[in-house]
Amino acid sequence: DAGVIQSPRHEVTEMGQEVTLRCKPISGHDYLFWYRQTMMRGLELLIYFNNNVPIDDSGMPEDRFSAKMPNASFSTLKIQPSEPRDSAVYFCASRSDSHMNTEAFFGQGTRLTVV
Amino acid sequence: AQSVAQPEDQVNVAEGNPLTVKCTYSVSGNPYLFWYVQYPNRGLQFLLKYITGDNLVKGSYGFEAEFNKSQTSFHLKKPSALVSDSALYFCAARWGNKLTFGGGTRVLVKP
Numbered sequence A: 001d002a003g004v005i006q007s008p009r010h011e012v013t014e015m016g017q018e019v020t021l022r023c024k025p026i027s028g029h030d031y032l033f034w035y036r037q038t039m040m041r042g043l044e045l046l047i048y049f050n051n052n053v054p055i056d057d058s059g060m061p062e063d064r065f066s067a068k069m070p071n072a073s074f075s076t077l078k079i080q081p082s083e084p085r086d087s088a089v090y091f092c093a094s095r096s097d098s099h100m101n102t103e104a105f106f107g108q109g110t111r112l113t114v115v
Numbered sequence B: 001a002q003s004v005a006q007p008e009d010q011v012n013v014a015e016g017n018p019l020t021v022k023c024t025y026s027v028s029g030n031p032y033l034f035w036y037v038q039y040p041n042r043g044l045q046f047l048l049k050y051i052t053g054d055n056l057v058k059g060s061y062g063f064e065a066e067f068n069k070s071q072t073s074f075h076l077k078k079p080s081a082l083v084s085d086s087a088l089y090f091c092a093a094r095w096g097n098k099l100t101f102g103g104g105t106r107v108l109v110k111p
Helices: none
Strands: A005-007 A010-013 A019-024 A031-038 A042-050 A053-056 A065-071 A074-079 A088-095 A110-114 B010-014 B019-021 B032-038 B044-050 B056-058 B064-068 B073-078 B087-095 B098-101 B105-110
Touching: A005 A088, A010 A019, A019 A088, A019 A110, A031 A074, A042 A065, A042 A074, A042 B098, A053 A065, A074 A088, B010 B019, B019 B105, B032 B064, B032 B073, B044 B056, B044 B064, B044 B073, B073 B087
Parallel strands: A010 A110, B010 B105
Antiparallel strands: A005 A019, A019 A074, A031 A042, A031 A088, A042 A053, A065 A074, A088 A110, B019 B073, B032 B044, B032 B087, B056 B064, B064 B073, B087 B098, B087 B105
């Protein structure tokens, strides 16, 4: 398996524009997580899905952020409109629930810069 | 609240010397514990985990971690550090389905 795949790797956009980040989890994994990494706040869990259903979105900072998982192999994180303070590295991770003990596998991340 | 703490922002060690990166977690049930490493411009790579059983866990690249329930700690160790071990290390705890990370510790191994 190629691991968790995120696109794009880098995104530079102007304030007010819509940004869509994409994630393909590892095949067969039941859980998908979106994290944001910044110097100030470290790694924050934004939202996670189980079997394509959003379970906990309490980490989503504002209504400008939304996430979807239309099928088991694809998820998006959308920011509309984007603001400079959204600049961060966004990670997607997936995990299997076939054994309760397994670790999460992370993608390479998308570095978002909002100017 | 459930939390993970890494008290050191940075650890400096000479190559060949033992390396220890500290981690403690809040007392709330029995979380699963993990260590991840992040190299520049890369994602997080899994190193090792503690679920149950032996308190000394061995992982990738010669790393190991010691679980101490009474101190609610899960320190990462390596007997002999390499320059290539220089990276950002994250401790994490999982309560239920949520994985909570510490703030990270930057390790610098000098030749």
